Amino acid sequence: MDAPMKRLILVALMSVTSSFAMADTLTLKPGHPDTYIVEKGDTLWDISGKFLSDPWRWPKLWNANPQIANPHLIYPGDRLTLVFIDGQPRLVVKPQVRKSPEGRVLPKGGAIPAVSLELIQPYLSQNRVVDPEWFASQPKVLGGESPSRFHVEDDIIYVQAQLPKGMKVAAYDVGRSFIDKTTNESLGQEVILTASGRVVESGDISKVKLETSLRETHPGNRVLQIEDESLLSAYFMPKAADVADAYVIGSEKDIREAGKLDVVYISKGKADGVEAGDVFAIHRDGDTVVINEDGTPVSTVDRNAYGDLMAKFGSDNAIQLPDVYHGNLMVFKVFDKVSMGLIMVNDRPVRADDKLSVPSATEIKGE
Structure with missing residues (x-):
């Protein structure tokens, strides 16, 4: 390999290394604090936004920090301090402690979540998107002990399936069908939780007592077993x-x-x-701007029907912004x-x- 080629390869390697280094560098937010005491109601997103311009890089801020095994250990009362390790910003934590051998104080509310639990908790257990054919094959509500067409909390409903006594189940109504706009393939069926309950009598037609009701349950609703997977954790990292x-x-x-x-x-x-x-x-x-004959750019709000056609179907005079x-x-x-x-x-x-x-x-x- 001749000298010019070696120099060319070296320059390329240095360029790639430099790009990776820049991509891996955390950017601190202007006016960031040097310390912060975690408060009740804080979220990981809130705190990361106080220190970083790019809060999704939060895990990097904790990297190589033996004091913080994971963000689930951040509790109200903890003091976060910004330090620099090998030139990179890092957070260290001083936990809230008692002087007794009991050690760290763990508030009843637990570790702080990624985002406000109040905002997302309803969706963690309620809405689902499932395969439409699978959903159509699930047990259906036939009716209930009450002569009413709609059923609510404390009502007994009849389900067309032999379900184990004691099983926790939920009734769902059909929502929207989602279709991929590019392939026209099904992305899934939205199903909306109407109520949850427990099987009180098993048979070819099982009885379910509704224990909670978000909306009226009616014949034709499908019944699914409540699984732990549907109660997703909100403790994740952006x-x-x-x-x-x-x-x-x-x-x-x-x-x-x-x-x-x-x-x-x-x-x-x-x-x-x-x-x-x-x-x-x-x-x-x-917007797609159309250039008039006199060279004037014309935006969507100002052009006529002819200009709309040029913008829609393409033209040498149409420029995509x-x-x-x-x-x-x-x-x-x-x-x-x-x-x-x-x-x-x-x-x-x-x-x-x-x-x-x-x-x-x-x-x-x-x-």
């Missing part, structure tokens, strides 16, 4: 998503526009590698092909078909 071609399917409330702390469905799930804690940046297609950032969301519940995310920040309203991508430090905010 991190940058690494999934391509995802988009917003719609708002959980089935409204046209969603904002901060609203829940939305997205088009990727467990099969695509999505995990709880993944953070996505939300973008919408930029960059995508517009609308906010970011964090996934907290994952199904097979669909996930649920909480909008953490939104500069503009979020709608169905908004694009999701890997976040950058300039887009993610901790506010």
Whole structure:
């Protein structure tokens, strides 16, 4: 190998190494505190936003820190102190302790979660997205002891299946069907929890006593066993998503526009590698500007029908502007092909078909 080639390879290696080093460098938020005492009601997202410009990099802030095995050990009263180890920012924690041999004080509320449990707790156990054919094959509600068509808490309902006595079950109603807009394939069937209960009598037609009721249960609702997997933990770490071609399917409330702390469905799930804690940046297609004969750029709001056609079908005079950032969301519940995310920040309203991508430090905010 000649000298010029060796120099070329060396320069390339140095460039790659430098790129990795920059990508691995944490960016502290301007005006960040040097210390912070964890308060009741704090979340990992809240705290990370106080120190980092990119809060999904939170795990890196704790890296190589023997005092903090994992973030689940952060409790109200703990003092977090920012230090530098080998030139990199790190947090160390001083736990709240008693002078007695009992050691650390563990508040009744437990460790702080990634996001507010009050915001996502209902969705951890209620909404599900399942295979539509599978759901259609599940036991159905036939009716109940009450002559009413609808059934609520403390009612006995009849289920067309032999269910073990004592089994905890839930009744679900049909929601929306989600279809992939690019492949036209089914992403799953939204099913909405109406009530939960316990089997009190087993037989070809089992009896279930409803113990909780969120909405009226009626004949035709499907009954599923309550599984531990449906009660997902909210103790996960925010991190940058690494999934391509995802988009917003719609708002959980089935409204046209969603904002901060609203829940939305997205088009990727467990099969695509999505995990709880993944953070996505939300973008919408930029406007298409049409250049008039006199050279004047004309936006959507100003152009006529002819200009709309040129913009829609392509033209040498049509210029696509960059995508517009609308906010970011964090996934907290994952199904097979669909996930649920909480909008953490939104500069503009979020709608169905908004694009999701890997976040950058300039887009993610901790506010």
